[in-house]
Amino acid sequence: MRTEDYLALDFKDSMGLFPQSRREFIKSLGGGIFIFVTLGDLAIGQEAGRQRGGRQGGPSDFNAYLRIGEDGRVTGFTGKIEMGQGPITSLAQMLAEELDTPLDTVEMVMGDTGRCPWDMGTFGSMTTRSFGPALLAAAAEAKAVLLELAAEALQVPQAQLVAQDGVIFDGQNKEQRRTYGQLAKGQKIERHLKAKPTLKEVAKFTVVGKPLVRRDGRDKVTGKAQFAGDLREPGMLYAKLLRPPAHGAKLKTVDTAPAKAIAGVQVVQDGDLVAVLHELPDVAEAALAKVKAEFDLPAPGVDDKTIFDHLLKTNPQGRAVSEGGDLAEGKKLASKTFEQTYLNSYVAHAAMETHSALAKVEQDKATIWASTQNPFGAQSEIAQAIGLPAQNVRVIAPFVGGGFGGKTRNTQAVEAARLSKAVGKPVQVVWSRAEEFFYDTFRPAAIVKISSGIDGAGKVVLWDYDVLYAGERGAAQFYAIPNHRTTARPSGRQGGGGGHPFATGAWRAPGNNTNTFARESQIDIMAAAAGMDPVEFRLKNLSDSRVIRVLKAAADRFGWTPAKAPSKRGYGVACGMDAGSYVAAIVEADVDAKKGTVQVKRLVCAQDMGLVVNPEGAKIQVEGATTMGLGYALTEEVRFQGGKVQETNFDTYALPRFSWVPKIETVLIEAKDSPPAGGGEPAIIVMGAVVANAIYDRTGARLFQLPMTPERVLAALQKA
Amino acid sequence: MYRSDKPSNAEKNMADSISFKLNDKPVRLSVDGDRTLLWVLRTDVGLTGTKFGCAEGHCGACTVLVDGVAVRSCLHQVKDVKGKEVVTIEGLEKDGKLHPIQKAFMEHDALQCGFCTPGMILTAFGLLKANPSPTREQVIHGMEQNLCRCGAHTRIIDAIQSAAGEMKGGR
Numbered sequence: 001m002r003t004e005d006y007l008a009l010d011f012k013d014s015m016g017l018f019p020q021s022r023r024e025f026i027k028s029l030g031g032g033i034f035i036f037v038t039l040g041d042l043a044i045g046q047e048a049g050r051q052r053g054g055r056q057g058g059p060s061d062f063n064a065y066l067r068i069g070e071d072g073r074v075t076g077f078t079g080k081i082e083m084g085q086g087p088i089t090s091l092a093q094m095l096a097e098e099l100d101t102p103l104d105t106v107e108m109v110m111g112d113t114g115r116c117p118w119d120m121g122t123f124g125s126m127t128t129r130s131f132g133p134a135l136l137a138a139a140a141e142a143k144a145v146l147l148e149l150a151a152e153a154l155q156v157p158q159a160q161l162v163a164q165d166g167v168i169f170d171g172q173n174k175e176q177r178r179t180y181g182q183l184a185k186g187q188k189i190e191r192h193l194k195a196k197p198t199l200k201e202v203a204k205f206t207v208v209g210k211p212l213v214r215r216d217g218r219d220k221v222t223g224k225a226q227f228a229g230d231l232r233e234p235g236m237l238y239a240k241l242l243r244p245p246a247h248g249a250k251l252k253t254v255d256t257a258p259a260k261a262i263a264g265v266q267v268v269q270d271g272d273l274v275a276v277l278h279e280l281p282d283v284a285e286a287a288l289a290k291v292k293a294e295f296d297l298p299a300p301g302v303d304d305k306t307i308f309d310h311l312l313k314t315n316p317q318g319r320a321v322s323e324g325g326d327l328a329e330g331k332k333l334a335s336k337t338f339e340q341t342y343l344n345s346y347v348a349h350a351a352m353e354t355h356s357a358l359a360k361v362e363q364d365k366a367t368i369w370a371s372t373q374n375p376f377g378a379q380s381e382i383a384q385a386i387g388l389p390a391q392n393v394r395v396i397a398p399f400v401g402g403g404f405g406g407k408t409r410n411t412q413a414v415e416a417a418r419l420s421k422a423v424g425k426p427v428q429v430v431w432s433r434a435e436e437f438f439y440d441t442f443r444p445a446a447i448v449k450i451s452s453g454i455d456g457a458g459k460v461v462l463w464d465y466d467v468l469y470a471g472e473r474g475a476a477q478f479y480a481i482p483n484h485r486t487t488a489r490p491s492g493r494q495g496g497g498g499g500h501p502f503a504t505g506a507w508r509a510p511g512n513n514t515n516t517f518a519r520e521s522q523i524d525i526m527a528a529a530a531g532m533d534p535v536e537f538r539l540k541n542l543s544d545s546r547v548i549r550v551l552k553a554a555a556d557r558f559g560w561t562p563a564k565a566p567s568k569r570g571y572g573v574a575c576g577m578d579a580g581s582y583v584a585a586i587v588e589a590d591v592d593a594k595k596g597t598v599q600v601k602r603l604v605c606a607q608d609m610g611l612v613v614n615p616e617g618a619k620i621q622v623e624g625a626t627t628m629g630l631g632y633a634l635t636e637e638v639r640f641q642g643g644k645v646q647e648t649n650f651d652t653y654a655l656p657r658f659s660w661v662p663k664i665e666t667v668l669i670e671a672k673d674s675p676p677a678g679g680g681e682p683a684i685i686v687m688g689a690v691v692a693n694a695i696y697d698r699t700g701a702r703l704f705q706l707p708m709t710p711e712r713v714l715a716a717l718q719k720a
Numbered sequence: 721m722y723r724s725d726k727p728s729n730a731e732k733n734m735a736d737s738i739s740f741k742l743n744d745k746p747v748r749l750s751v752d753g754d755r756t757l758l759w760v761l762r763t764d765v766g767l768t769g770t771k772f773g774c775a776e777g778h779c780g781a782c783t784v785l786v787d788g789v790a791v792r793s794c795l796h797q798v799k800d801v802k803g804k805e806v807v808t809i810e811g812l813e814k815d816g817k818l819h820p821i822q823k824a825f826m827e828h829d830a831l832q833c834g835f836c837t838p839g840m841i842l843t844a845f846g847l848l849k850a851n852p853s854p855t856r857e858q859v860i861h862g863m864e865q866n867l868c869r870c871g872a873h874t875r876i877i878d879a880i881q882s883a884a885g886e887m888k889g890g891r
Contacts, residue, residue, distance in 0.1 A: 064885065081741060082845050084831075084832030084833030084834065084870045085832065086832070114740065190722060213826060213829045214826075214829055214831070217825070217826040217829070217831065218818075218826060218835065219825055220807065220831050220834030220837050221818065221822040221823075221825045221831070221834075221835075221837060221841060222769070222808075222810070222811035222812070222818070222822065223767070223768070223769020223770075223810045223838050224769070225834050226768065227771075228795075229768075229772065230762075230768035232766070237853055238763075280755075280759065280763055280764075281759055281762075282755055282756060282759040348867055350780065351833070351835075351869055352771075352773050352781055352833065352835040352836045352867065352868070352869050352870075353771070353773075353833070353835045354773075367842065399833070400833065401771075401833045401834070401867045402832075402833040402835060402837030402870055404869070430772065432775060433773070433774040433775060433776070616829060618834065620829055620872070620875070623871060623872075623875070624832055624870045624871030624872065625871065625876060626871070627871030627873055627874075628870070628871045649774055649776050650776075650778035650779055650867060651776070651777055651778055652776055655867050655869060656873070656875075657867070658859075658860045658863045658864050658866075658870070658873050658876075658877065659860050659861075659862055659864055661871075661873040661874055661877075664876075665872055687825065
């Protein structure tokens, strides 16, 4: 990695815009060394998001700051949250590395709008690659300050000083030393980065790149780790809310008297918001069941079978994502052409923790603890809902029990805040599993149409790709195809002309699961038609060296031997790119021809994610992503009738289980010369195609729709 | 710390006195015996390590031990544990020393978000109590009804097997 890659920062001093509340917070921290960094254009995603997010003129804030306390302890503050993906460990590791201080002296304060710098949210596998550079820059500056202080204290030129394990000493006389705590003692130094600091060379890293187990592990195995639903405030009430039977239903009449008759029950009715509150959650739930409500139901609309025709009809305008050459020329060159349509259904996030929040709204301020991936987004939503200025609303994300994109919507936090304001007491809202399925922002149902062609030598010469509703992430193809066009159409909105009967949103590697399924299935179809081994066919048509490297690495580890599909072995291969990372996977799968069930027996996943901060954490993310991906590949599908969501719990919506999970082998490519890329999402993108291709290799049956349920597998076997 | 003697207003008329052993300590609660063990633990007793995940017994996040057997506290009424011994995730650590299963989960990094973890550990506890040296297949079978969305499955299996090795049939 070149240091410049890591330092494309635009340092500027925006002190004047620093929120007043946070200034006071910093004052309250007492003495020490404080470093503030503003991220520049490296954080493209964040910057674009700010513009999209659209609050006029703001938010303008530091992206990172850290403090070295008078006790020598280092605290990094970040608006990112910990939802299992591991930044509580990897960000601390980065700080310890750059600061030359023991890891156990480093603490991360995360997801607290009252104490942390503004952040767009934790998604897009952005934490390490986008926030990491700011944090490292802050650490480097902090070390520079410590060296200045030490040079003065020890009367030794800076160049002669050595920083190690939280101590700075004279390289020529080790007895001459000061701990970071001693140096920070009695200081109140604030530094605002205006020039790029010099970062440590990657070759000298001793902490980054070392596999570490989770730092929050102990709290999580003892039950001490608190999630939003675990928090208690004196006098608090638990709320259960009246829900419509279907999206689009309108409340006609409501009779809350039978609920009110239960001792201790309070009812809040504010327009469509009808809630029953009690000091015990289960009593509130029982009371809600006694509320009598009638709804006007919308006309029965589309269902999970007719949705694809409906989506095709509402066909939104597309735009070319990438193109090259001449499609007409490609058609002329092609000796065989292939036209296919790929479908995938709506998929739920289904985190184990349902949306939860505890809100304490007082006269002129509010504190809300919420399971959220974007505390600052929640802050502005809540402020608007309860009529307080945003700076008077503090949102804290404690440990979050899984997000996967689903906890970017903060409805439950707004509900809790509105109710707390209404009753003048702290209120907790914890969604039931049925509410979780109903209000989820599902991964959108989507359609991909591909028209492609190969010449007599097995070169892909034509690629015309059109994706509807999934979005464009992962749509652009990366094979060396002379004549190609990729068109992406928007992912669509809920209702009206938008197409979807309910809300949809980002789902782990948004868009890319759909796109990789379609592209890599189509590539396999062409490989088979060319009579070539699917790995060799890919290598023949690839020129991107990083894709080639991961594909070869996966094939090597797997022990791939070339054969034309279907070889009956049940081997599948797929590759892709996501969040700056390169992924290739190979599986061995078995198909029960009578039941239509698929068992993946072995999975090799190779990933090039640039510099790896915590290899153990990265491996876990690959294992988790591929395991989760088996769900959308094989069973996960939201069934619905109009706006009525049929899934209410895990009895019908099947998540991957222990017996599904194959032997997983992860190969992390050594790529220290490339900056860190995303790690939380990339490996999930290949799971649809790699399983589909393995099914084909085992049986000769080709699946064009996700999930590949037993029913669909049996239907494909009939056709094969 | 247990709020054992304060019935809610709603329950005053039908509060039962229910005694049982909880994490090695005797407790006596004055609660409606029909309420679920899950919510009594999480609210009246204040032990929130037992998680609410689905309320219908599908996910296993609320698993606790009743007389050494792993049960779903969301399906268990509190009156059913009268006179019995209940262990929650908070009761596994003894004198600051983690239980071998807890230790193995940490060492194998057998968790991500950690929300399903208490239920996983207590299900594993029940499994190892019934079968101290399970095969990999037996571990998978025993854990099959517990859900993890983060995909820590393979590490959970490894952790349970290594804990079984360390426990050598003990505890």
